[in-house]
Amino acid sequence: MGLPASDDPARTARARKGGCRGAAKSVAAQPQEVHDVWRAQEIEMAHIVDRDLLLVKKALCLSIAVIEQQPESPFRPDSDVADMTDLADRLMKNDGELAHHLRSAQLILRGGPL
Numbered sequence: 001m002g003l004p005a006s007d008d009p010a011r012t013a014r015a016r017k018g019g020c021r022g023a024a025k026s027v028a029a030q031p032q033e034v035h036d037v038w039r040a041q042e043i044e045m046a047h048i049v050d051r052d053l054l055l056v057k058k059a060l061c062l063s064i065a066v067i068e069q070q071p072e073s074p075f076r077p078d079s080d081v082a083d084m085t086d087l088a089d090r091l092m093k094n095d096g097e098l099a100h101h102l103r104s105a106q107l108i109l110r111g112g113p114l
């Protein structure tokens with residue numbers, strides 16, 4: 001049994017990306033219930049702590065490193081890298097922590113130090 005269309009997070013996410021027919025073109029045009037669902041998801045995300053938060057940081061840095069290694073092309077998601085880097089900056093306590101996780105991601109991709 002699915003949620004009503006305005007309360008279905010997957011549907012609203014597709015609508016935000018323009019993936020649903022008839023989806024509103026602007027976030028401002030969405031009903032208040034949709035905004036409440038998005039806000040609830042943001043609040044829930046803020047509760048990732050301890051080992052889970054460490055894994056999210058590592059996965060985020062690994063994703064950034066993988067995309068940055070791709071050659072320049074129309075299919076390279078540069079806007080995603082910019083958004084991921086911004087999120088990583090907000091999640092990391094300092095530049096040293098971010099640098100550490102990015103270096104670890106590079107080591108994983110190369111299979112070890114050069």
